[in-house]
Amino acid sequence: MKKFVSVTIILILLCTSIFAACDSGSEKIRVATDATWPPFEYVDTDTNKIVGFDIDLFTAIAEEAGIEFEFVNVEWDPLLAGVAQGTYDAAISSITIREDRLADMSFSDPYFVARQIIVVKTDSDITGISGLVGKKVGVQTGTTGDIEASAVDGVNVTGYDEIGMAFVALLSSQIDAVVCDTPVASGYVSKYSNLKAVAEFPTIEEYGIAFPKSSDDLIEKINAALANVKADGVIDQLVQKWLVD
Numbered sequence: 001m002k003k004f005v006s007v008t009i010i011l012i013l014l015c016t017s018i019f020a021a022c023d024s025g026s027e028k029i030r031v032a033t034d035a036t037w038p039p040f041e042y043v044d045t046d047t048n049k050i051v052g053f054d055i056d057l058f059t060a061i062a063e064e065a066g067i068e069f070e071f072v073n074v075e076w077d078p079l080l081a082g083v084a085q086g087t088y089d090a091a092i093s094s095i096t097i098r099e100d101r102l103a104d105m106s107f108s109d110p111y112f113v114a115r116q117i118i119v120v121k122t123d124s125d126i127t128g129i130s131g132l133v134g135k136k137v138g139v140q141t142g143t144t145g146d147i148e149a150s151a152v153d154g155v156n157v158t159g160y161d162e163i164g165m166a167f168v169a170l171l172s173s174q175i176d177a178v179v180c181d182t183p184v185a186s187g188y189v190s191k192y193s194n195l196k197a198v199a200e201f202p203t204i205e206e207y208g209i210a211f212p213k214s215s216d217d218l219i220e221k222i223n224a225a226l227a228n229v230k231a232d233g234v235i236d237q238l239v240q241k242w243l244v245d
Contacts, residue, residue: 028070031069033050033091035073038187055092065225080095080142112207113206114183116179124198127198137179140180145180209222
């Protein structure tokens with residue numbers, strides 16, 4: 001009888017441990033990011049860790065909301081597809097809130113405003129959007145920069161998997177210009193003295209955290225935490241840390 005009781009207790013404890021582990025694991029969410037977009041998300045070559053404005057921001061939001069999470073580094077197109085299909089619970093990756101994307105996914109409240117800007121070499125004769133006609137223009141495929149540049153008649157758009165590849169092509173004179181988000185452009189212009197930004201597109205880009213459809217509970221938690229983080233001045237601190245020279 002004692003053996004039976006002991007075995008029963010062991011089984012109960014084992015089951016309790018298993019269920020507790022499963023319950024704990026279910027609380028951790030997977031957050032996708034395309035870590036090729038400095039200073040918002042990129043891999044620090046010294047530490048091999050993903051760092052940047054978005055990374056710090058989501059970490060602060062998750063801490064405020066009491067959410068466990070892990071970042072998953074994934075390329076841009078699979079990232080958007082993965083969010084739409086529910087492969088990832090969320091994504092933060094300088095994602096512009098657009099009507100066409102809202103058909104496939106949901107978004108948090110906006111947390112940052114950017115624009116699309118043209119970057120050229122300092123000896124270029126391109127001074128504005130009309131100057132891109134007949135030129136080779138590099139973009140990251142599937143981004144808003146790609147959409148805006150492709151909408152200009154007569155522009156020869158070349159898409160790259162990573163924005164850094166577009167800038168490498170520009171620096172080696174394989175293309176004539178790059179179109180990308182203003183904070184990213186500023187980083188490259190600051191780094192390379194032979195690059196300059198010349199003109200912005202007449203668009204306003206609002207970044208948001210993306211979610212699969214029917215993520216209302218998680219979005220509500222994230223938005224509440226985002227509001228608190230904003231009120232605490234965290235975003236202003238991150239602007240100073242990552243975007244101000």
